[in-house]
Amino acid sequence: MEIKKIDEEFSVCQVEAYTYANLDSEYCFIGKTDEEKSLVCPVSEVPSNVIKRDDGWRAFRIQGVLDFSLIGILAKIASVLADNGISIFAVSTYNTDYVMVKKENFQDALEVLAAAGYEIVD
Template sequence: MEIKELSHKLTICKLKSIDDIDISKEFYFIGKTDEEISLVCKTEEVPENIVERDDGWKGFRIQGVLDFSLVGILSKLSGILADNGIGIFAVSTYNTDYILVKEENYSKALTALTNAGYTLV
């Protein structure tokens, strides 16, 4: 399986309102529940009206479109990273999964995954 590095630094935020989000930006993940509104975005594009933020994340995605019948992909990746002492923040889209790790663990994460047989593209 192939993984693709994301070139930008990322921030995870908690927002007061979705009105604060400029959805014209290229890279945003928005999660809204009855308890909170979360946003993952490029660090330089963090909205002004945030409740909390956590900077210093980098990410990669599983390359290609994943069929919904596939089982255990995210579990396997997160297990490899957990075995190497690396915490994650995972986000799934309709097409694929994204895994974010703290910047200081990014190289270690990529090394662990390539050692486990994943290919960087």
């Protein structure tokens, strides 16, 4: 399975509203519940109405379109990384999953995944 590195640094934010979020950005993930509004975006695009933010995340995606019948793909990646002391923040889209790790752990995460048999692509 291929893992594609994303050449971007991300921020995980809690926002008042999505008014100032750049929804046309190449990468923009939003989540809304009855308790909060969350936004994951490039650090350079954090909106002014942010309540809290955690910068310094790097990401990779599982290449290809993942059929909903596939089981355990994200769980296996999370397990490999957890077994090596690397925590994740995962975002899923209709097509695939994105895995974020703190930038200081990014290279280690890629090396651990490569050792586990994943192909890392630029």
